[in-house]
Amino acid sequence: MLPGRAMNNGIAVDLRNVVKRFADVCAVDHVSMQIRDGEFFSMLGPSGCGKTTTLRMIAGFEFPTSGEIFLHGKSVGTTPPFRRNVNTVFQSYALFPHMTVAENVAFGLRMKKTPPADMSRRVTEALELVRLGDYAARRPRQLSGGQQQRVALARALVNHPEVLLLDEPLGALDLKLRKEMQLELKSLQERVGITFIYVTHDQEEALTMSDRIAVMNAGKVLQIGTPTEIYERPVCRFVADFIGETNFIEGKVESVESGGIATIVSDDGLTMRGQMIRPVPPATNVTLSIRPEKAFLSVQPPPPGTPNCHQVRVERVAYIGSDTRIDVRLGARLFDLWEQNSRSTLDRDAYWQPGETGYLWWPAENAIILTE
Ligand code: ATP
Numbered sequence: 001m002l003p004g005r006a007m008n009n010g011i012a013v014d015l016r017n018v019v020k021r022f023a024d025v026c027a028v029d030h031v032s033m034q035i036r037d038g039e040f041f042s043m044l045g046p047s048g049c050g051k052t053t054t055l056r057m058i059a060g061f062e063f064p065t066s067g068e069i070f071l072h073g074k075s076v077g078t079t080p081p082f083r084r085n086v087n088t089v090f091q092s093y094a095l096f097p098h099m100t101v102a103e104n105v106a107f108g109l110r111m112k113k114t115p116p117a118d119m120s121r122r123v124t125e126a127l128e129l130v131r132l133g134d135y136a137a138r139r140p141r142q143l144s145g146g147q148q149q150r151v152a153l154a155r156a157l158v159n160h161p162e163v164l165l166l167d168e169p170l171g172a173l174d175l176k177l178r179k180e181m182q183l184e185l186k187s188l189q190e191r192v193g194i195t196f197i198y199v200t201h202d203q204e205e206a207l208t209m210s211d212r213i214a215v216m217n218a219g220k221v222l223q224i225g226t227p228t229e230i231y232e233r234p235v236c237r238f239v240a241d242f243i244g245e246t247n248f249i250e251g252k253v254e255s256v257e258s259g260g261i262a263t264i265v266s267d268d269g270l271t272m273r274g275q276m277i278r279p280v281p282p283a284t285n286v287t288l289s290i291r292p293e294k295a296f297l298s299v300q301p302p303p304p305g306t307p308n309c310h311q312v313r314v315e316r317v318a319y320i321g322s323d324t325r326i327d328v329r330l331g332a333r334l335f336d337l338w339e340q341n342s343r344s345t346l347d348r349d350a351y352w353q354p355g356e357t358g359y360l361w362w363p364a365e366n367a368i369i370l371t372e
Helices: 051-059 101-111 116-129 145-157 175-192 203-209 227-232 237-242 343-351
Strands: 011-022 025-036 040-044 066-071 086-089 163-167 195-200 212-217 220-225 247-256 261-266 271-276 285-290 296-298 310-319 323-330 333-340 357-361 367-370
Touching: 011 051, 011 195, 025 051, 025 066, 025 195, 025 220, 040 051, 040 203, 051 066, 051 086, 051 163, 051 195, 086 145, 101 116, 101 145, 116 145, 116 175, 145 175, 175 203, 195 203, 203 227, 212 227, 212 237, 220 227, 220 237, 237 247, 237 285, 237 367, 247 271, 247 333, 261 285, 271 285, 296 333, 310 333, 323 357
Parallel strands: 040 195, 040 212, 086 163, 163 195, 271 367
Antiparallel strands: 011 025, 011 066, 212 220, 247 261, 247 285, 261 271, 285 367, 296 357, 310 323, 310 357, 323 333
C-alpha cells in the first residue's frame, strides 16, 4: 500500500449517494459509483446531465451538498483540489503562448519548487509519454490542435496523479483527429496505468475507449457497465436510445417462458418475442427494443415456426458503403434494419427495391424487453 493511503480494495474513486444542488437545480441526484484503480471509466450523457459537476466534485472544485466522496479509501470532504492526487484536463487546454512546450509542462512543478534535475527528467518523461519528445522547444502556436491537447495531457501527467480527470478533452478537434486521439488516449492510459475518468456526450467515443461507462441523464446514473453490456443489455429505454440506434415497439406481455423469453402483443396487434431484462408478469406494458443490425430480411419465407417472422413491404433503401439501411413497414411503424455489404450480400443490395415484399425476422434473444 502507498504511504498515506487508506485501504481501498482496488477502488480509486468511490461516490456514495452524492447530491449537488445549485439553488433550485439538482445537478447531481444521489449518484453512487465505484471507479477501479487503473480503469478507463467514462461518464456519458446529454448536455446538462451532471457529468461535469460530478467530475468537478471529484477534483475538489465543487463540494457535494450531501453524500460522500472517497479517493483511495479516504473521505475527501472539503479537501481542496491541490491536496488531492488528482489532475484535470479540460477541453480548452489554455497553454501559455509565450512559453515553450517544455516550459508549459514544467510550469506546475516550477510553482512547487521541484529541484531542476528532477523537473527536467519528469518533463522529458511526460513529453515522451505523449509522443512529443521532439517538440519540447516549440511554442504552442507552432503545434496542431491535437499536439496542443497532448501538451495539456503531459502537463497533467507530469504531476504523477493517481487519477486523471478528462472533461471532453477532444471536443475542440475535428472528427478525424478526434478518432486518432481516442485510440492514442486509450493506449496512453494502458501504458501509464493511471485511473482515467472521462466525460463525454459522444457515445462512440465512450464505447471506443472505456473499460466501463456510466450513462447519466438528469443528474442520475442510469446504468454502469462495459461497452458491450451497455450496448447489448441496456436497462432502460433512455440507455437503449442514447447508445446506438434501435427500433422501439410498444406492447403488452402475453406470456413468459423459461430463460426470460417473453411473447408480447404490440399496440397494433402483432405478436413478437424478446428477452426480458428483468422478470415481468403477463399484462405488463413494455417496450421491445431491437437494434437495426439484429433483425434480418429474407426473400423467401423462413421455415414454419420461425419466431418473430412478419411479412413486410420495403419502403426505403439507402446504400451507405459499409451497409445498406432498409426501412420496412411493420404494422403501424417503419422498422429500420441494416444489412452488411459483405461480398456475399452484394447482389442483395441490388435486389431490395422500395415496394418489394420480404420477411422480417429476428431471434428472440436479439430483442430486449424494457419496462422503463
Ligand atoms: P455539458 O455536457 O453541457 O457540459 P454536463 O452534463 O456536464 O453538461 P453540468 O455542467 O454538470 O452538465 O450541469 C448540470 C446542471 O447543473 C445543468 O442544469 C447546469 O445548468 C447546472 N449547473 C452547473 N453548474 C452550475 C452552477 N455553478 N450554478 C448553477 N447551475 C449550475
